[in-house]
Amino acid sequence: MPSSDTLDRPRSLWVCALIGIGLMAAVDEIVFHQILAWHHFYDRSTGDIALMSDGLLHAAELVILVAGFFLFADLRRKDALAPRSAWAGLLLGLGGFQLFDGIINHKVLRLHQVRYDVDTLPYDLAWNGAGLALLLVGVVLALRSRG
């Protein structure tokens, strides 16, 4: 049983936020790009700069996922994992990425849309609403995990 003086709350939160970002990015790639094929690999309206940003984000997501798992294992090994901070971080990461993807990737960079040949408004609302909900739960948990 970890004693409270070995717990590292800030690091538990950060590390699990990294895992949340990486997991949501993986869900996006596997479920929406590959299984449902709602998202497109490349959208003709994508500009050059957007393609570069996409490459950068995509590369960072993969490294973040791997780094997150090893850092998590390191926290466990040192009995420093604070469970409530960890859950808060995970939800912040999941929701933060979902919202970022919905607003920056889909709307600002216009990399691709949630779905094609349909009215995207309900999809965008559901996508960003889900992200916002996850993010808010994460914020509440983070505030309650302090102290």
Added chain:
Amino acid sequence: MHLSVAAAAYAHAGHDHGPTVSDWVLPLLVLAVGAGGYLLGAAAYAGRRHRDWSSWRTASWLAGVVVIATALSPVLADQAAQARGHMVQHLLLGMLGPLALVLGAPVTLLLGATSSTLGRRVTRILRTRAFHLLSHPVTAAVLNVGGMFVLYLTPLYALAGREAWVHHLVHVHFLAAGYLFAWSIAGPDPAPRRPGMGMRVGVLVLAAAAHSYLGKLLYARAGELPPGAGHTVAEMETAAQWMYYGGDVTELLLAAALFSAWYRRASTSRRPGDDGLGGLLGGRSDTGQRG
């Protein structure tokens, strides 16, 4: 293989006569020299040190040799008529193969298996400024991913199809640059003054980003790129997707190798901040602050 013309010639040879014996010379030579040399080294290591060389490292090296021999064999050369086959070959030769070889830690094996005179000579080379510059992650990334930009965005791709020697040089470059890159990011071999985790993680992300970008660029301009290649749009789109997702797999493996080595090192470090990641993440990095 680096071009449809060469690839088509290969494929033609394949269809008309089947792969000839001479097509197998290079891959078998790679297999024999690569595997044989390493196994002799492992035997010498056991004789000298009175303990066995790591079987994981041996397995990794042998896997790398098999991957590279496969990439050079007629099995894949026939497939290379398609842009997709070419891309698979490029992934095996320039990314997966070199990573497996690097994880075999051949320099560590060499140092443990041979006399101290040779060891000192090797260490002296590793310590030179030239070697330090060449093996820096930034140099390695530019040679590796930069080389791909040059190949796919210039007429070099078309030239490699017409001239066999250019085509072989491109292969040698892919293998050497891929090895150098994997070594600079996640190599277990000794490297004096190796840059820290921050630099290596940063370069890995940027290099993978440039690779993903190139993959999508080839997809987006499938009709025009590579210049003069003559691949159909559909063919090139498939190849570009292989490039993109194959790059992902390699990036994941490299990151896993890098962070697992960090994880093992961090278990022996006691001082906070010793893990080299203190600057990347907020908060305490060790329980050492307890007292």
